[in-house]
Amino acid sequence: MSIVTRSRRIFSIVLKSNKNPRLYSSVTANPPKEPIISSSILGDQSASSPPPPPPPETAAATKGGGPLSSFLKYSLAAAVTGGLATAGYATYAYSLEEIDEKTRGLRASANVSVGDDLSSFEKFQAMLKSTAMTVPAKLVELYLDLRASTEEHVRGFTEPLSEKLLPDLHPQEQHVFTLVLDLNETLLYSDWKRDRGWRTFKRPGVDDFLEHLAQFYEIIVYSDQQPMYVDPIVDRLDGKHCIRYRLSRAATRYQDGKHYRDLSKLNRDPSRILYVSGNALESCLQPENCVPLKPWKCEADDTALVDLIPFLEYVARNRPADIRPVLASYHGHDIAKEFIERSKEHQRRMQEQKRPGGLWRR
Template sequence: MSVRIFHRLNFTIPKPSLYKALYFTPIRTRPAHTLTHVSPPRTRNIHPIYAPSIQFTSASRICLSRTHYKSYLTAATPPKLRSRPRKPSSNVDTISPKMKRFLEAIGVTMMGSTIALILYSGRPFDSDRENKYKDLDSFTAWYKRLQARFEDFLQFFTEPPSDKLLQDKDTLPNFPPLTLVINLEETLIHSTWDRQHGWRFAKRPGLDYFLAYMGNLYELVIWTAQPTYTAEPLLLKLDPLGMAPFKLTRDQTRYVDGKHVKDLSKLNRDLSKVIIMDSDPDAYSLQPENAIYVPPWNGDPKDTFLIDIIPFLEFFVLFDSQDVRPVINRFQNKKNLPQAYSEWEKQWKEQSRLEWEKAKQPKKGLASWAFTLGGGHVQHEVTPIYQAIELRRKYMRDEFNSHYKNLKEQAPQFQKMLQEEQKQFEQMHMKQLKDSKMTVWELITQGLPPPPVQPSDFGQMGSSPPSQQSLAGEQRTA
């Protein structure tokens, strides 16, 4: 009989005497029929690095004297107390066999339901849409229908809820023909966050005057990519008087290539009369010819962009532009658009003055005598066009400044009235929600209930009360 004893190699014995004592552990033999497996004693008091591995080369069986081995290892490695009970290796070990069978049944049922739903989604369409697949083979037609239904499902989450985000133009009296869409983040406001104060928002210099003035020249729309539940409180504080009648949020954007895009074609307006101001080029990537790029505002209190851009936006109103896109395209690639427009306007005024003075000179020769004998006048005292434009601009600004002063004085009354109407609307909304409670079965069979009717004073979301609408109408008429 030969015995070979092996030890683990990835440990170090603190003392040679302990290593020697381990080799000279007493060994006693037993008959082969009384021993089936020999291994070191399994107890938590035995450190694994001292457990030898024994290999046998004959039929005889031997075992270590457990009494001496256990006492030695217990003294060498004191027991380690556990602060908490041993955790199972996985949660599956704690599940009963009955629960395992139940979970397996659920998994098989869900897998079968998924396969059945996929097969059912490729069924033929009940409408004329099925004509597109009538010439295809059965499998290809089924795959195309499945793909079409999947795209329809994605469109529910990536497309605006309606193709008409704004009311029809003919239903909005006293509204200007041009529409100005303005972004919120980094265009009108700047947001910061810290652990002490949380989120804080700052208004761009000149914001209140800009919104009030543009609200008299344009149909003003504030369109933000923020969710509705975070944008609404912010917009109410930003524009408490409702100078921007319409507010749109992330729900009205399109989700394209991982980005929220503002599709101007969904506004229900003529694109030749729509301007968008945004600090993110991706937001207007579908209609870049209608866009004015606004440098992002990082909180600089000396920023004057909103005031500097006013003359350029006045241009479209003063000249009654039928299509804003050619003018925007002319200045779109300029590094500083307000400065570029100011230089162009100076050149245009000088050129118009020279042309008017040239046309003002009296006619000479036979033609002038014939014109005089015919009862005409050689000279016509008319106002040159550049002076007429400047006078019209001065009149608009003076009229607005007087109204704006009165508006600021009456602002507390308007805000109080808005808060009261908002509170009444919320109470009416909660009452309608309570009256429209539905069971799960009614929800499945009848679908969603109709949206609650908003008070007539509010109209669309974000519209101002009648008193402010009439005030805005008076300002536009002036």
């Protein structure tokens, strides 16, 4: 085979291989150009990046407003704190009337009149003083108004609902004594058990006690329970209507976490009021009018109410000018038992006086 024939064959094979994609060589004479990031583009990116953070002092000044702003902020906080502390102490230490009296001069200093006969400098001083005292005076007036409204609102929950809890006595009954009775552990006892719930028991002798003393006294029930409890209980307890009036929790005075009976609000002469309760001294603001009674805890053999009838009848019949000294003479004693002892002693002395010469043996 000649050289020319071999060359033609080799050339034809090369041409066939170029037409077959599988045999396409990855090396070309003119390879594709890769994208190049120029230095100018890199320079533009660095120019558009955020500026470096400012120094610490500059950042603090921009955020807080500088030393002057911080000083004003802390001064305002100190002034508010001092004002609240002063108001709290004044509320604790002084009454509203005392604060009004003590701050009267301060409030008057804000209303300084500038006379025409004053010099320009004196007028300036007066105006400066009035301006400087205006804010404290207004704050004091605001405090007085807020405290007055708050105390009036609180008084609605702590004070009895009226200055006169009972209507006026009839003119023909001005001599009648008022017998104030508690409910719980005095006339009755309420008990709760899981198997039966609440049950209320009448104290032994309560019917005779009410029916007999209603002839001599104006009988009032004064309880610290809600009306929804007092009214149905009294309706069932007092079938013969011996109790004239009933007072519930709204008529009590709330003090030191307890509801007290305030006999001064009954619209009755305090020298003619007797308060009978199993917890008399702990539930009444007028201990001089109290008739302590043994609390009743459902004892079946209790006779405390019946034993007290002779003393109460004696008081109603003899009408002492003031019952309070009489009750004070029984202080520390069981009134029912002590009254019986004194009655026996009085009868013994009367019998001795009736004997011949008995007036001389004292």
